[in-house]
Amino acid sequence: MEEPATGGVRRARAAIGRAVRSTLPGRVESRPEPRREDRAVPEASVARLAVYLRVLSQLAEQGVVTVSSEELATAAGVNSANLRKDLSHLGSYGTRGVGYDVAVLVERIEGVLGLTRRLAVALIGVGNLGHALAGYGGFTTRGFHIAALLDADPARVGEQIAGLVVRSVDELPDVIRELDIAIGVIATPAHAAQEVCDLLVDCGVTSILNFAPAVLAVPDGVDVRKVDLAIELQILSFHEQRKLRPVGGALEEVG
Amino acid sequence: MEEPATGGVRRARAAIGRAVRSTLPGRVESRPEPRREDRAVPEASVARLAVYLRVLSQLAEQGVVTVSSEELATAAGVNSANLRKDLSHLGSYGTRGVGYDVAVLVERIEGVLGLTRRLAVALIGVGNLGHALAGYGGFTTRGFHIAALLDADPARVGEQIAGLVVRSVDELPDVIRELDIAIGVIATPAHAAQEVCDLLVDCGVTSILNFAPAVLAVPDGVDVRKVDLAIELQILSFHEQRKLRPVGGALEEVG
DNA sequence: TCGATTTTGTGAACGCATTCACAAGTGGTT
DNA sequence: AACCACTTGTGAATGCGTTCACAAAATCGA
Numbered sequence: 419m420e421e422p423a424t425g426g427v428r429r430a431r432a433a434i435g436r437a438v439r440s441t442l443p444g445r446v447e448s449r450p451e452p453r454r455e456d457r458a459v460p461e462a463s464v465a466r467l468a469v470y471l472r473v474l475s476q477l478a479e480q481g482v483v484t485v486s487s488e489e490l491a492t493a494a495g496v497n498s499a500n501l502r503k504d505l506s507h508l509g510s511y512g513t514r515g516v517g518y519d520v521a522v523l524v525e526r527i528e529g530v531l532g533l534t535r536r537l538a539v540a541l542i543g544v545g546n547l548g549h550a551l552a553g554y555g556g557f558t559t560r561g562f563h564i565a566a567l568l569d570a571d572p573a574r575v576g577e578q579i580a581g582l583v584v585r586s587v588d589e590l591p592d593v594i595r596e597l598d599i600a601i602g603v604i605a606t607p608a609h610a611a612q613e614v615c616d617l618l619v620d621c622g623v624t625s626i627l628n629f630a631p632a633v634l635a636v637p638d639g640v641d642v643r644k645v646d647l648a649i650e651l652q653i654l655s656f657h658e659q660r661k662l663r664p665v666g667g668a669l670e671e672v673g
Numbered sequence: 674m675e676e677p678a679t680g681g682v683r684r685a686r687a688a689i690g691r692a693v694r695s696t697l698p699g700r701v702e703s704r705p706e707p708r709r710e711d712r713a714v715p716e717a718s719v720a721r722l723a724v725y726l727r728v729l730s731q732l733a734e735q736g737v738v739t740v741s742s743e744e745l746a747t748a749a750g751v752n753s754a755n756l757r758k759d760l761s762h763l764g765s766y767g768t769r770g771v772g773y774d775v776a777v778l779v780e781r782i783e784g785v786l787g788l789t790r791r792l793a794v795a796l797i798g799v800g801n802l803g804h805a806l807a808g809y810g811g812f813t814t815r816g817f818h819i820a821a822l823l824d825a826d827p828a829r830v831g832e833q834i835a836g837l838v839v840r841s842v843d844e845l846p847d848v849i850r851e852l853d854i855a856i857g858v859i860a861t862p863a864h865a866a867q868e869v870c871d872l873l874v875d876c877g878v879t880s881i882l883n884f885a886p887a888v889l890a891v892p893d894g895v896d897v898r899k900v901d902l903a904i905e906l907q908i909l910s911f912h913e914q915r916k917l918r919p920v921g922g923a924l925e926e927v928g
Numbered sequence: 929t930c931g932a933t934t935t936t937g938t939g940a941a942c943g944c945a946t947t948c949a950c951a952a953g954t955g956g957t958t
Numbered sequence: 959a960a961c962c963a964c965t966t967g968t969g970a971a972t973g974c975g976t977t978c979a980c981a982a983a984a985t986c987g988a
Contacts (some may be wrong), residue, residue, distance in 0.1 A: 440677050445818070459911075462945060464908055465904065466907055468903070468907040472903075473888070486964090486965065487966070488965085497946070499948070499968095502966065503945090503967085505967090506966090506968070512965080512966050513953085513957095513966075514953040514955095514965050514966040515953065515954035515963080515966075516966090517966085518966090530911065531910055531911045537913065539906070544812075545810055547717070547805050548807075550801050551805075551902070555801075556886055556902050556903045560903055561910060561933055562903075624913070624916060627902075627905055627906065627909060631727060633728070633748065634750075635750070643908060645902070646723075646811075646898070647812060648723075648727075650882055651792075651816070651817050652726075652815070653719055653720055653786075654856055654880040654882060654896055654898060655787045655792055656786045656787055657880060658787060659787030661879060673801065715974075719954070742935075751976095754978070757935095757936065757937065757939085760936095760937090761936090761937055765937070767935080767974090768983085768984065770933080770983065770986095771934080771984065771985075772936085
């Protein structure tokens with residue numbers, strides 16, 4: 419690790435040999451390449467686009483045809499300037515003095531997020547949480563379908579959940595090929611997560627959603643997003659503590 | 674990249690109004706005296722502290738006494754400078770030339786996150802997902818315990834899950850008082866989320882974890898964190914799409 | 929005691945994200 | 959046509975977070 423600091427973004431290569439892509443404020447590899455038609459939608463915007471899409475879908479159902487940035491921003495819980503900037507990344511689809519056409523915007527955002535085709539998802543780990551995820555409607559509603567359930571426990575293999583038969587994790591390579599799996603969801607215990615992750619990566623899966631409380635090491639080019647329930651609670655706990663005990667000195671309380 | 678997810682704690686904002694004063698102690702241009710337990714831990718750091726804590730706990734179990742920032746950073750999937758800066762927010766607990774004492778650091782982080790006492794959590798909505806969360810070990814393991822389960826469906830009230838009897842959501846005010854609930858977890862359908870949220874807030878709960886795919890409006894001073902599975906998948910989908918179609922690829926010479 | 933080696937803690941640089949503020953369009957009205 | 963009320967799109971300003979780079983401890987060996 420002693421390259422000169424000259425370069426642009428130099429990915430901090432983990433000393434261990436695998437670069438770790440945390441799930442935090444993401445960034446997608448950006449080379450010191452000259453910029454071109456910068457279709458690069460910032461990571462932070464992408465997350466919000468998904469929220470806008472959800473709100474817009476509801477509006478569309480209600481028959482709303484047009485919406486202003488102010489209205490949409492309020493409904494999505496963000497600043498309107500922020501929203502306009504987000505949308506500007508995908509081109510100009512609004513009309514000054516009027517607002518945005520709901521249907522057009524829905525279509526545009528779906529296009530950017532790649533929701534026009536339905537990606538196949540494999541869920542590994544059908545324990546408590548995995549079981550719930552398999553039956554969770556939220557997944558299938560938009561752009562995805564759970565195509566396979568797998569588990570390492572022989573006692574669970576064969577069980578039928580949400581219309582799918584649980585297969586052995588040993589079959590993962592076959593499953594991925596047969597069903598053209600694009601996304602792997604890991605809902606195993608923490609100790610098994612890395613192993614499953616490696617297996618997914620070896621089989622060519624480059625998008626992983628991790629529910630196991632473990633840090634996953636993956637090679638460059640693989641995106642990992644993590645959802646850790648305990649950590650969410652701990653963050654709330656931190657703020658809860660601050661509320662109780664007014665910082666430092668004075669009464670300067672939180673907003 | 675993540676996420677955190679998802680982002681960070683979005684400070685509550687008035688449903689309509691704007692001007693969410695970010696509550697942050699602003700920049701205390703105070704003298705260079707990091708004295709006392711400076712509460713100004715940045716939001717982004719808090720999320721990582723929770724990760725460090727998890728890793729450190731594992732190290733402690735393995736009997737590891739000391740760890741360097743480089744080792745810990747690698748295990749947590751972050752840059753070592755970033756980690757040192759995070760830790761510096763809670764004072765200097767490392768020893769130059771040596772590293773950090775694992776036990777001391779664990780204790781220190783637990784203190785900052787307020788994990789010394791066990792906060793009581795109420796889970797509202799015992800459907801598919803809620804059911805799984807109730808039985809999920811990850812919650813109870815560290816710093817929390819699910820003290821109550823509630824649901825609006827009379828058919829579910831009375832049912833016993835994970836050693837708890839499901840109570841009616843109508844009893845929420847009583848439950849919160851009786852059990853001293855500090856955190857509310859919403860796992861209801863989207864259409865019921867805001868109503869439940871309002872109820873929680875009215876009863877004095879200021880920390881909410883929302884699993885429902887809905888934007889919650891809450892008054893200032895209330896912290897809401899959201900976990901939206903569909904959005905996580907959509908973000909992955911976005912990147913998946915970019916991989917297929919090399920952004921602004923050589924094809925697009927549009928200029 | 930001194931120097932070699934290691935590793936922390938942090939000022940400064942950098943880059944990304946959010947917000948501000950306003951010019952430039954748009955539709956409606958007179 | 960001229961004006962007005964409204965709303966987008968965006969340069970500039972601001973703020974936050976990450977990374978760099980190095981001086982300041984601390985330990986060890988001779």
